[in-house]
Amino acid sequence: MNNRVDQQAGVTRTVKKLCLVLVGMVGFVFALVPIYDLFCEVTGLNGKTGGQYTYVESEMEPDLTREVRVNFITNTNQGMNWEFWPEKGAMKVNPGTIHTVNFFVRNPSSVPTVGRAIPSVAPGLAAGYFHKTECFCFEQQLLAPGEIMEMPLRFIVGPEIPGDIKEISLSYALFDVTDDSSDLIKEFNNRLNTAVAAY
Amino acid sequence: MSEVVHTGHHDDHDHGPEKGILRWLYTTNHKDIGTLYLWFSFLMLFIGGALALVIRTELFQPGLQFIEPAFFNQMTTNHGLIMVFGAIMPAFVGLANWLLPMQVGAPDMALPRMNNLSFWIMPFAFGMMISTFFMDGGGPNFGWTFYAPLSTAYGPPSTTYFIFAVHLMGASSIMGSINIIATILNMRAPGMTLMKMPLFVWTWLITAFLLIAVMPVLAGAVTMMLFDIHFGTSFFNAAGGGDPVMFQHIFWFFGHPEVYIMILPAFGVVSHIIPTFARKPLFGYTSMVYAIASIAILSFVVWAHHMFTVGMPLFGQAFFMGATMVIAIPTGVKVFNWIATMWRGSMTFETPMLFALAFVILFTMGGFSGLMLSIVPADYQYHDTYFVVAHFHYVLVPGALFSIIAAVYFWFPKWTGKMYDEALGKLHFWLSFIGVNVTFFPQHFVGLAGMPRRIPDYALQFADFNMLSSVGAFIFGFSQLFFLYVLIKGIRSGKPAEGLSWEGAKGLEWTLPSPAPYHSFTNPPKVS
Secondary structure, three states: OHHHHHHHHHHHHHHHHHHHHHHHHHHHHHHHHHHHHHHHHHHOOOOOOOOEOOOOHHHOOOOOOOOEEEEEEEEEOOOOOOEEEEOOOEEEEOOOOEEEEEEEEEOOOOOOEEEEEEEEEEOHHHHHHEEEEEOOOOOEEEEOOOOEEEEEEEEEEOOOOOOOOOEEEEEEEEEEOHHHOHHHHHHHHHHHHHHHHHO | OHHHHHHHHHOOOOOOOOOOHHHHHHOOOHHHHHHHHHHHHHHHHHHHHHHHHHHHHHOOOOOOOOOOHHHHHHHHHHHHHHHHHHHHHHHHHHHHHHHHHHHHOOOOOOOHHHHHHHHHHHHHHHHHHHHHHHOOOOOOOOOOOOOOOOOOOOOOOOHHHHHHHHHHHHHHHHHHHHHHHHHHHHOOOOOOOHHHOOHHHHHHHHHHHHHHHHHHHHHHHHHHHHHHHHOOOOOOOHHHOOOHHHHHHHHHHHHHHHHHHOOHHHHHHHHHHHHHHHOOOOOOHHHHHHHHHHHHHHOOOOHHHHOHHHOOOHHHHHHHHHHHHHOHHHHHHHHHHHHHHHOOOOOOOOHHHHHHHHHHHHHHHHHHHHHHHHOHHHHHHHOOEHHHHHHHHHHHHHHHHHHHHHHHHHHHHHHHOEEOOHHHHHHHHHHHHHHHHHHHHHHHHHHHOOOEOOOOOOOHHHHHHHHHHHHHHHHHHHHHHHHHHHHHHHHHHOEEOOOOOOOOOOOHHHHOOOOOOOOOOOOOOOOO
């Protein structure tokens, strides 16, 4: 009988430990999200580009001995009806030199719409060497009906980029985030109303 | 928690089960709950099987004959979900409930009331999931892997029910696992050290740890889906800065250990049946235990081999390819040990042994096609084709399912006190064996030739093999109805079985009379 009591104490202990493991695993799952982001940022695994890059010309040694081809790809996603195109499909650049390329968006619909462009670089490992000094990515952008906008991208391909990467593709996916941007829409309508009233 | 534990035992000592339906609702007896789990998983096998036959009917000929593509998607999705979470997993939990306390010499599971709860959650979980078929927009249609954004941005409105059903299944599995670990670690008979435990107990101990580790991951994944769908978060939504590829990482971090959860207990079952009918002790017990443990540990570092084509750097692909191939070593140890156990044994070929032998051969074939899939450059060709379908059906049907059927035949006399009809059992085996191979073997060929999975139509050159596959599926499906008949006939009119039902059987459960008394080992046996 004593044996049984010991057993029950043991069971309680085991269950408590297992519950700790369980809580730990639940915490781990949600920690996975920031860990994944951090891991990708460090390694560039998923082709996510870094944030704003500060360009200091004197520190950058251009590598004029080789060229890297940069492709610009634009696409719209999840029912976004904007037109979206780059000024040119591709350009060849020397690593370490700064370049500008313009992207254009046009809202062909009859309602103000908010879009957001998400960049991605392939191959993923090139993302760490693709620096943007000026970029429209991740910003919420409102376009009035029929409005066209030019969006410049200034970038440098880092001279430390490995020699076997000869071609980089920069892709922008444009998402319709109107539903999540009621502030921008409200502000636009206010300005519109004021303008109409003034007229 | 401790209160639950105490009350579970004392009043159960002297009287038998309650009468009628209440016995099954209120029961805390491990044998009753094991029976419930087994019948439940059998029912799910037939439901999941019916969906599979709908799929095979549509694929009998090229072109769209019977069902709409949207409905076809629901069939593939729910077939997978029901078979994985409703048939295979609960069947193994049922076996664990029946066998673990008897095999370690314990009177019952450590937490009998939680045991009742973990079973009775299951019918609600699956009731909820199956009910989505009748809702607007239909049931889940995004594949059993429910990749985002297919399941978040594009899923049917019923996806929320699916999410809560998965939560319930996870809760049930986690409670079951806690119960199993607590039983194994604390309730063993005096003298039974860890390295004297029967292998089925070992495999379940390790499986239960895997379940506790990865079920929260699955629950986390579906919870993130829930937030993305209803609360405007962007875990998997690229527009909001999330990453759909992260879904695949999280899912397969659960998914790969999950496939071992479905096969490790099968290893345990086979490691009981082969020594019995070879009349020799298991060859290499210690290496078996270490092999299971290493397979379990490796299962956490190979997940990305399911997603080689997402665009991974070379070193990532090389790492996951290498880690995957390493798993072949402990698996090879196990197969070697089973064969060495049979070497020069006095073998007889009763039904459980036939299923166990088929397991060893066909599971190994499934393992080899898995090795082919682990080769990155080849995987780019095989990915999302019928070759993958053939691979995982070879490890899950003649692998996991055959081991469950073998276990049911093997312990049937212990559970019911009756013998099944050996001739009918053998007939069931041959029908299943032929059916399973006719169904899945041709799928290797159409897969290598490029037939994609989860699509209701196919190019004309795949027609012959698909027709063959469909014929096999119907043979296999109906032979499981025959299995049901064999079992019912055995229960109703089988010959009485002896306590030691098989000549070469070893283990504490065979020291009990057949059928095993409602309360067994109330005084722990001595293990030398």
